């Protein structure tokens with residue numbers, strides 16, 4: 001049994017990873033400032049930990065407060081860190097870049113300093129396909145070794161972190177890391193325990209959910225003139241529990257390896273129209289959809305080459321299925 005410190009464990013992806021770590025009988029320390037995470041999620045996870053007879057501690061703490069953060073490291077003897085806590089709204093990052101460079105990049109430096117001081121040598125980092133920016137269609141599916149030119153401060157803040165983590169690993173022989181580049185994460189846990197509670201009104205699936213449940217009168221497709229088969233943008237949607245299992249695999253990977261960067265996607269894409277059709281199908285509601293102009297900065301196609309994580313970590317996704325993503329997300333949204 002190990003003990004892991006999870007920043008952002010009260011958030012969407014972090015909470016799903018905590019659940020799987022509990023199932024694997026690990027003790028957990030969640031650090032979260034609850035700016036976008038939820039106390040209710042922590043309570044759900046605490047109850048779950050009790051049923052599995054593992055310990056779950058929670059510190060309401062901002063990573064900017066390095067003094068307090070160090071007291072957590074001093075008190076809790078953790079074997080590794082999984083770092084989710086971050087600001088993640090791309091459009092906001094364009095308007096307020098310093099928020100992103102301080103919350104994402106600055107705070108990651110604080111966390112890395114604490115890791116080095118307390119000799120915590122396993123570090124898993126949540127990165128993003130946004131580091132690829134607006135990729136040349138010829139480079140799809142995207143490989144980890146491909147060009148990274150982010151087009152938003154959000155993407156840049158994550159790419160800077162990748163570089164910083166690699167430099168820290170280079171300078172410190174014992175320090176090991178995995179950087180996971182998430183593609184479009186979707187869905188909620190099949191048992192209904194966890195899901196995305198954030199008031200996020202920008203992502204496609206969330207907007208489709210709100211529309212089908214009547215929280216919006218209609219939704220818009222942002223551009224139908226892309227160079228894709230149906231003219232709408234294509235993305236690689238990954239089910240949240242499959243993404244969570246990639247983190248568990250990463251911890252095993254670090255038992256034998258120094259580190260690496262891995263794409264997390266299924267290697268296939270769905271268009272905006274595909275997603276909307278699926279949501280209509282699973283909800284049984286033919287909600288109103290209109291088209292509008294392109295959203296600035298949207299690449300036509302973003303699809304992962306996932307062969308590295310499949311081959312090197314033996315990652316075996318279980319729910320490579322847009323229908324399950326839409327069904328579970330809908331079941332969760334109905335409860336909000």
Ligand code: UDP
Pocket residue numbers: 184202203204205207219220221222223233234235272295298
């Ligand atoms: N999209 C859309 N209508 C919406 C929300 C999103 O057409 O109401 C499109 C968006 O322009 C993009 C795709 O859906 O082409 C996926 O966008 P999302 O924000 O979910 O994820 P991203 O790939 O931008 O991270």
